[in-house]
Amino acid sequence: MAPGETFSQRRIGLTGGIASGKSSVGRWLAQQGLPVLDADQYAREALAPGRPATNTVLQRYGSTVQAGDDAAVERAALGHIVFQDPAERWWLEQLIHPIVRELFDEALSLHAKTPAIVLMIPLLFEAGLESLCSEIWLVDCDQSQQLERLIARDGLSPEAAQARIAAQWPLSRKRGLADHVIANRGQPGVWKAQAVDLLNQPQKN
Numbered sequence: 001m002a003p004g005e006t007f008s009q010r011r012i013g014l015t016g017g018i019a020s021g022k023s024s025v026g027r028w029l030a031q032q033g034l035p036v037l038d039a040d041q042y043a044r045e046a047l048a049p050g051r052p053a054t055n056t057v058l059q060r061y062g063s064t065v066q067a068g069d070d071a072a073v074e075r076a077a078l079g080h081i082v083f084q085d086p087a088e089r090w091w092l093e094q095l096i097h098p099i100v101r102e103l104f105d106e107a108l109s110l111h112a113k114t115p116a117i118v119l120m121i122p123l124l125f126e127a128g129l130e131s132l133c134s135e136i137w138l139v140d141c142d143q144s145q146q147l148e149r150l151i152a153r154d155g156l157s158p159e160a161a162q163a164r165i166a167a168q169w170p171l172s173r174k175r176g177l178a179d180h181v182i183a184n185r186g187q188p189g190v191w192k193a194q195a196v197d198l199l200n201q202p203q204k205n
Contacts, residue, residue, distance in 0.1 A: 012118045035114055057095070138180070140175060
């Protein structure tokens with residue numbers, strides 16, 4: 001889309017930091033009837049058994065990341081490598097991001113006549129995908145909460161969890177780039193009233 005061009009479709013870019021609560025907001029938006037296109041799901045599809053990217057990853061890392069006897073990638077083992085080594089993470093992103101973008105384009109074409117759609121993209125700013133969206137919602141929380149949630153959710157050590165948080169832009173940097181910041185601090189679901197208000201706002205062209 002060219003700079004200054006307006007959208008006929010409302011495209012909500014949903015982003016945030018790891019374990020900030022994006023998935024909860026995304027599930028709620030899906031319950032409201034909006035199609036949710038999930039970058040993480042597309043990344044998993046890119047690394048499905050037999051896919052070219054999967055073979056490329058297995059050629060690079062071998063049995064270290066191979067899941068059993070299958071031609072599949074053990075995502076936890078791959079994550080351990082790339083979140084400890086920025087150069088390896090960059091290599092993987094250069095492999096996966098173009099595939100994810102292609103899958104987004106295909107899905108957007110299928111939903112071209114849908115009035116409103118959600119693009120859930122954790123690395124929206126990092127990957128430079130702002131132009132896909134008519135507005136950007138950032139799910140925000142305190143860094144200490146983010147760390148606690150990630151440790152509890154994924155069973156990581158504090159050091160491993162911190163490495164994953166550090167692999168993304170900090171939330172403090174993303175706040176100034178988003179159109180709307182949804183506060184997800186305190187009790188679960190505290191963000192819902194704000195999300196309702198935002199969803200009911202008319203689209204700005």
